[in-house]
Amino acid sequence: EADIYQTPRYLVIGTGKKITLECSQTMGHDKMYWYQQDPGMELHLIHYSYGVNSTEKGDLSSESTVSRIRTEHFPLTLESARPSHTSQYLCASSAPAGYGYTFGSGTRLTVV
Amino acid sequence: SQQGEEDPQALSIQEGENATMNCSYKTSINNLQWYRQNSGRGLVHLILIRSNEREKHSGRLRVTLDTSKKSSSLLITASRAADTASYFCATDEGGGFKTIFGAGTRLFVKA
Secondary structure, three states: OOOEEEEOOEEEEOOOOOEEEEEEEOOOOOEEEEEEEOOOOOEEEEEEEEEOOEEEEOOOOOOEEEOOOEOOEOOEEEOOOOHHHOEEEEEEEEOOOOOOEEEOOOEEEEEO | OOOOEEEOOEEEEEOOOOEEEEEEOOOOOOEEEEEEEOOOOOEEEEEEEEOOOOEEEEOOEEEEEEOOOOEEEEEEOOOOHHHOEEEEEEEEOOOOOOEEEOOOEEEEEEO
């Protein structure tokens, strides 16, 4: 079944740790995205990719980085986590323009 | 930058009633989408309406688009407790490479 997977679902980590949030999709979509969303608030685009070896920063300044070495995989890395990074991170992918996004279930990150 | 803005921010209705949510946007669009988000989960795509369409239906959902007013509405008929969720509209910026989401309408359907 075509889908998009995010791991871990929940993560509690100490300040200063390096973390990688995983996102994989089985739909063969070229475009992938990372959004940050605080509870009950709007989504903010932090990174996106048009395809392999293509990554761009989004509208919200973020200290995270992403890579796109394979079409299906779009991991997000925080080199040094801080309490201000506490949020929900949503990964999504989309087919060519004119179709909706498919979202993963999200990773809820808490930095203590 | 926020393109779509939903109204109202929150809505509480009884089961069986209709729920109407509105979305306004600022720039020209190619399409507008509506999504649902259950608490703590990812968003689920509900319906996409293109700029040359005025109305679209999907089950109990009805979406309208008025490009002259830069606005859209989502109507959920005969609401159920399971419809309780946040509903977001999303629009594409001119080139269509990025989709901008609004802050959402929180719908609570009381059984």
